[in-house]
Amino acid sequence: xxxxxxxxxxxxxxxxxxxxxxxxxxxQLAVAAGRGRYQRANDADRMLSLARQAAAHLIGAxxxxxxxxxxxxxxxxxxxxxxxxxxxxAIASAADHTSxxxxxxxxxxxxxxxxxxxxxxxxxxxxSNEIKSAIKPNTKMVCLTHASNVTGVIQPTEDVxxxxxxxxxxxxxxxxxxxxxxxxxxxxxxxxxxAAPGHKSLLGPLGTGxxxxxxxxxxxxxxxxxxxxxxxxNEFNQPTTCPQKFESGNLNLPxxxxxxxxxxxxxxxxxIANSDRTNNLTRQLATQLSEIxxxxxxxxxxIQTPTVSFNIxxxxxxxxxxxxxxxxxxxxxxxxxxxxxxxxxxxxAEFGGTVRFSPGVFTTEDEIDQAIxxxxxxxxxxxxxxx
Numbered sequence: 001x002x003x004x005x006x007x008x009x010x011x012x013x014x015x016x017x018x019x020x021x022x023x024x025x026x027x028q029l030a031v032a033a034g035r036g037r038y039q040r041a042n043d044a045d046r047m048l049s050l051a052r053q054a055a056a057h058l059i060g061a062x063x064x065x066x067x068x069x070x071x072x073x074x075x076x077x078x079x080x081x082x083x084x085x086x087x088x089x090a091i092a093s094a095a096d097h098t099s100x101x102x103x104x105x106x107x108x109x110x111x112x113x114x115x116x117x118x119x120x121x122x123x124x125x126x127x128s129n130e131i132k133s134a135i136k137p138n139t140k141m142v143c144l145t146h147a148s149n150v151t152g153v154i155q156p157t158e159d160v161x162x163x164x165x166x167x168x169x170x171x172x173x174x175x176x177x178x179x180x181x182x183x184x185x186x187x188x189x190x191x192x193x194x195a196a197p198g199h200k201s202l203l204g205p206l207g208t209g210x211x212x213x214x215x216x217x218x219x220x221x222x223x224x225x226x227x228x229x230x231x232x233x234n235e236f237n238q239p240t241t242c243p244q245k246f247e248s249g250n251l252n253l254p255x256x257x258x259x260x261x262x263x264x265x266x267x268x269x270x271x272i273a274n275s276d277r278t279n280n281l282t283r284q285l286a287t288q289l290s291e292i293x294x295x296x297x298x299x300x301x302x303i304q305t306p307t308v309s310f311n312i313x314x315x316x317x318x319x320x321x322x323x324x325x326x327x328x329x330x331x332x333x334x335x336x337x338x339x340x341x342x343x344x345x346x347x348x349a350e351f352g353g354t355v356r357f358s359p360g361v362f363t364t365e366d367e368i369d370q371a372i373x374x375x376x377x378x379x380x381x382x383x384x385x386x387x
Contacts, residue, residue: 001329002325002329002330002331003328003329003330003331003367003370003371004331004360004363005330005331005332005357005358005359005363005367005371006331006332006333006356006358007200007201007306007358007359007360007363008149008177008200008305008306008307008333008337008356008358009200009333009358010199010200010206011199011200011201011203011360011361012360013362014203014204014205014258014262015203015261015262015265015271017261017264017265018203018204018205018258018261018262018265019258020261021257021258021260021261022205022254022255022257022258022261024257025047025253025254025256025257025258026254028040028043029043029044029047029253029254029257030044030253030254031044031253032044032250033045033047033048033250033251033253034048035250044253047253047256047257047260048068048251048253048256049063050260051068051256051257051259051260051263052066052068052243054260054263054264055196055210055259055263056212058179058180058186058263059175059179059186059187059194059212060186060187061194061212061214064241064242064243065212065213065214065215065218065242065243066210066211066212066243067210067211067212067213067242067243067245067246067247068208068209068210068243068247068251068252068256069195069208069209069210069211069246070207070208070209070252071197071199071206071207071208071209072099072174072175072176072195072196072197072200072209073099073197073209074209074224075195075196075197075209075210075211076099076100076103076172076174076195076211077099077103077224078211078221078223078224078246079172079193079195079211079213079221080100080103080104080107080141080143080172081103081106081107081222081224082221082222082223082224083140083141083170083193083217083220083221083222084104084107084113084140084141085140086111086112086113087112087113087114087138088113088114088138088139088140088141089113089114089115089116089136089138089139089140090104090107090113090114090115090116090139090140090141090142090143091115091116091117091118091131091134091135091139091141091142091143092104092115092116092117092118092142092143092144093117093118093119093120093126093131093143093144093145093155094117094118094119094120094126094341094342094345095120095124095125095126095145095148095150095153095155095339095341095342096117096143096144096145096174096339096341097145097149097174097176097338097339098338098339098340099174099176099338100143100145100172100174101117101340101341104143114136114138116134117341118130118131118134119345120148120341120342120345120346121345122345122346122347123151123153123298123299123301123302123346124148124150124151124153124298124299124302124342124345124346125148125153125155125299125302126144126155126156127156128156128159128160128163131144131160131163132163135167135169139167139169140169140170141169141170141171141172142160142164142169142170142171142172143172143174144157144160144171144172144173144174145174145176145177146173146174146175146176146177146178146184147177147178147304147305147307148177148299148307148339148342149176149177149307149337149338149339150298150307150309150337150339150342150343150346150348150354150356151298151299151302151303151307151309151342151346152177152282152299152302152303152304152305152306152307152308152309153299153302153303153304154178154302154304154305157173157189157191158188158189158190161173161189161190161191162190164190164192165190170192170193170217171190171191171192171193172191172192172193172194172195173189173191173193173194173195174195175194175195175196176195176196176197176200177200177201177305177307178201178305179196179197179200179201179202180200180201180202180203180262180263180266181201181275181305181306182266182271182272182275183275183279191212191214192213192214192216192217193211193212193213193214193217194211194212195209195210195211195212196209196210196211196212197209198210198255198256198258198259198262201360201361202259202262202263202266203262203263203265203266203361204255204256204258204259204260204261204262204263205254205255205258205259206255207252207255208252208255208256208258208259211246213242213246215242218242218245219240223238223245223246223248224246225246225248225249226238226248227248227249271361274361274362275361277361277365278306278359278360278361278363279306281306281359281363281365281368282303282305282306282307282308282359283303284365284368285308285357285359285368285371285372286300286303286308287300288372289308289310289357289372289375290310292372292375292376292379293379293380294312294313294314294379294382295310295311295312295313295375295379296310296311296313296347297309297310298310298311298346298347298348298354299346306358306359306360307356307357307358308356308357308358309337309348309354309355309356309357310354310355310357310375311348311351311354311355312355312375312378312379312382313382314382315351315378315382316351316352317334317335317348317351317352317353317354317355318334318335318352320334320355320375320378321333321334321355323378324355324371324374324375324378327374328370328371328374328377330370330371330374332355332356332357332358333355333356333358334352334353334354334355334356335352335353335354336352336353337353337354337356357371
């Protein structure tokens, strides 16, 4: 059985309750929610309401502020493309994912957006003072990832959020690498938008996610999609109230049912115990990898999420990943991790990116031991070749 260490991309496996919820929804609830008044449609609506409440509770939001999306990227695009207008200025960072950078680059190239990308340090950390110094009179939005998906470093989101609030600038928080990790309290961050995938640490299936938009910014954010919403069907204009404003078309009912089950599982004693174990295993993994000759672990002293990036001297990361898969049945991520700007600063560009191990709540200590031993073997062989 392969060892799966790519949970930062998507969690696997899911809790059994998630699989059961998806199967139940496919067999019993997969009707057009919000379009009918028969009992099964009402049951589907009730499930959606429960899922919306569960997502809102995670981040201290109002239920109506939660709009379901098809991924974290979908949610980010809705916020960025919907809120920013020609002549606006936006700020992002070198630690951000292309799900943030690409819509911003698109607006810069095609719709007269001014864009500033703030650099990071050698650990992938963004200095909040650099963001504050980049503010202009026309700054409309600051985008920042909560944690780097390359180095696992937590960004100064509380300071940035407080500054943006004081200066009436919309703050978009990309929570892809932190939502679902139990040690993070989102209520302490002043965000206006929060984008979250459902399939990572929330343990839902692929094809799910949500966008939080506070009332202040939702009013000025155009929808990404237009069409049927199951309400105000006699009007030509898109609804202006949330969540219907951002939820055109039939929602992914089976996926959202699985997402609800994933969020509910996070409150169980098993989930809390597994989360603590995952954090301990991550520290063990990072520390022991760093002790291997020829291995460099990035951001070692600053890792705060289950994300460990490394390289082996003289070897590109793709080769290491291929060897881990073919010789040791270890599944991990290699390359730029859709965060192309960070690698020059952390020193991984010459390797083509990094090898990334990301444990999950079901990763075992034995699997971590096997992964460390595999890297030791590869590093020893590659080191001998270098010498």
